[in-house]
Amino acid sequence: MSEGEKIRVMIVDDIVDTRDQLEKLLFFEKDIEVIAKASNGREAVVMAKEYHPDVVLMDINMPDMDGIAATEAIMSQDPTIQVIIMSVQGETDYLRRAMLAGAREFLTKPISADDLYKSIRHVHRLAASRPKVTMQSNDTKSDTKSSGTQGQIIAVFSPKGGVGSSSIAANLAVALRQLTNKKVALLDGNVIFGDLSVILNLRSDKTIIDIASRIDDIDGDLLNDVMATHTSQVKVLLAPSDPQRGELVTADHIRAILDLMRQEFDFIVVDTPASFQDRTLAMLDMANRIVTLMTLEMHCIRNIRLFLEVADLLEYPHEKVMLVLNKASNRTGIKAEDVEKNIQRKLVHQIGDAGAEITYAINQGVPLVIGKPTHQVARDIIALAKDLAGGTKPAEAGSSASTAAPPEQKSGGLFSRLITKR
Numbered sequence: 001m002s003e004g005e006k007i008r009v010m011i012v013d014d015i016v017d018t019r020d021q022l023e024k025l026l027f028f029e030k031d032i033e034v035i036a037k038a039s040n041g042r043e044a045v046v047m048a049k050e051y052h053p054d055v056v057l058m059d060i061n062m063p064d065m066d067g068i069a070a071t072e073a074i075m076s077q078d079p080t081i082q083v084i085i086m087s088v089q090g091e092t093d094y095l096r097r098a099m100l101a102g103a104r105e106f107l108t109k110p111i112s113a114d115d116l117y118k119s120i121r122h123v124h125r126l127a128a129s130r131p132k133v134t135m136q137s138n139d140t141k142s143d144t145k146s147s148g149t150q151g152q153i154i155a156v157f158s159p160k161g162g163v164g165s166s167s168i169a170a171n172l173a174v175a176l177r178q179l180t181n182k183k184v185a186l187l188d189g190n191v192i193f194g195d196l197s198v199i200l201n202l203r204s205d206k207t208i209i210d211i212a213s214r215i216d217d218i219d220g221d222l223l224n225d226v227m228a229t230h231t232s233q234v235k236v237l238l239a240p241s242d243p244q245r246g247e248l249v250t251a252d253h254i255r256a257i258l259d260l261m262r263q264e265f266d267f268i269v270v271d272t273p274a275s276f277q278d279r280t281l282a283m284l285d286m287a288n289r290i291v292t293l294m295t296l297e298m299h300c301i302r303n304i305r306l307f308l309e310v311a312d313l314l315e316y317p318h319e320k321v322m323l324v325l326n327k328a329s330n331r332t333g334i335k336a337e338d339v340e341k342n343i344q345r346k347l348v349h350q351i352g353d354a355g356a357e358i359t360y361a362i363n364q365g366v367p368l369v370i371g372k373p374t375h376q377v378a379r380d381i382i383a384l385a386k387d388l389a390g391g392t393k394p395a396e397a398g399s400s401a402s403t404a405a406p407p408e409q410k411s412g413g414l415f416s417r418l419i420t421k422r
C-alpha cells in the first residue's frame with residue numbers, strides 16, 4: 001500500500017450487530033476502509049479471494065466454518081493477509097490454535113475503539129515491512145553490525161530470583177553500547193513476567209509475540225520493526241504485558257530469535273528468568289557467556305552450587321559461566337573469599353550494593369549507568385561490560401552447543417536433558 005491509500009478491512013462475525021458496530025467504529029478513521037463483511041468462515045474464505053483485504057477482523061466461534069479454520073484457509077490462499085482474531089476472554093486454547101493457524105493479533109471482546117485502531121495499524125505496518133525485505137539485499141543495509149562475525153550472546157542469569165538479573169542486564173546493555181558504540185540488543189527472556197519495559201521506561205505495543213507468531217518469516221527488518229529503541233540506542237525486544245501470551249513463546253522461538261539477533265547485532269544481552277524451563281535452557285545453551293549473579297545469602301549460594309553442577313553436566317565450559325557477586329557488601333556476615341573457597345570458583349566481578357539508588361533509578365526509568373555514571377555500582381557494571389566487550393575471547397560453547405546438540409536433546413526440560421546425558 002503506498003502512502004494515501006487506505007487499509008482495506010474485512011469484518012467476519014456471525015452476529016450482525018457486532019459487524020455493524022465494528023464498521024461504525026472504523027467509519028471515521030481516514031486511513032481505514034471496510035471493504036467487505038462476512039457472516040461465517042466459509043463466506044470469509046470466498047470473499048477474501050475476491051476482495052483481497054489487507055486485514056481481516058475474524059470472530060472465533062461461528063457456525064459452519066469457525067474462525068480458526070477460516071484463518072488457516074485464508075492464510076494458505078494469501079499469506080500477505082493479516083488476520084486479527086476477536087474472542088471472548090478465557091479462550092486461551094483457541095488463541096493458541098489461532099496463532100498456529102497464522103493469526104497476527106488478538107482482541108478481546110468487548111473491543112475498545114482504541115485497541116481496534118491500534119491493532120489494525122500495527123499488523124498492517126508489520127505486513128508493510130515485508131516487501132522491503134525482498135527488495136533489499138542483506139549487504140545494502142546502512143546500519144549493519146560492525147563485522148562479519150556473529151554477535152556475542154550474554155545471558156544474565158541467577159538460579160535464585162530477585163538477585164538483580166533484570167537491573168544488571170539493562171545496565172549492562174546500556175554500558176556495552178556506551179563503551180563500544182556497536183549494535184547492542186537486549187532480549188527480555190522473562191516472557192511471562194518481563195519487566196524491562198518498566199526498568200527502561202519503554203512504551204511499545206510490539207513484543208516478542210509479534211516475532212514468535214511469524215517465526216518462519218522473521219528477518220532483520222521485522223526484528224528491527226518490533227524492537228523498541230531505548231534513548232541509549234540499545235534495541236529491546238520486550239515481553240508481552242499479558243503473561244498468558246508469554247506462554248506462546250517456545251524454546252524453538254527463542255533459538256530462532258537469538259540466531260537472527262547474532263547476525264544483526266554485535267552484542268545481545270538476555271535477561272533470563274530464574275528457572276530451568278526449556279526456554280531458559282535455550283537461552284543459556286546459546287549464550288557465549290552466562291553472567292551468573294549471586295548474592296551473599298545462604299540460599300543463593302546453595303542454588304549457585306547446584307547450578308554449577310548442572311552447568312558441568314550440560315558441558316558448559318568454565319569460562320562460559322562467569323560468577324558475579326551482586327549487592328556485594330560486608331554487612332551480610334558472609335565473606336566473598338569464603339564463598340569462593342566453598343564453591344571452588346572465582347567470583348570474577350563484584351557489583352556493590354547500591355541501596356536505594358538502583359531502585360530510584362528504576363523508578364525514574366533511567367538506568368544507573370546513565371543517570372549516575374560515577375556511582376561505584378555504575379562503575380562496577382561498566383567494568384563488567386569492558387571485560388565482556390574487550391580482551392577475553394568468549395567461549396565458543398554458545399554456537400557449538402546450539403548447533404552440535406541434536407534437537408531432541410534440547411527439549412524436554414532440564415530433567416530429561418540430564419537423564420539422557422547419563
Ligand SMILES: Nc1ncnc2c1ncn2[C@@H]1O[C@H](COP(=O)(O)OP(=O)(O)OP(=O)(O)O)[C@@H](O)[C@H]1O
Binds near residue numbers: 160162167326352358
Ligand atoms: N547492585 C544492587 N544494589 C542494590 N539493589 C539492587 C542491586 N541490583 C538489583 N537491586 C535491587 O534488587 C531488586 C531485584 O532486582 P531485579 O528485579 O533486577 O532482580 P531479578 O533477579 O531480575 O528479579 P526477578 O527474579 O523478579 O526477575 C530490585 O529492587 C533492584 O532494585
Ligand SMILES: [Mg+2]
Binds near residue numbers: 165166190
Ligand atoms: Mg527480573
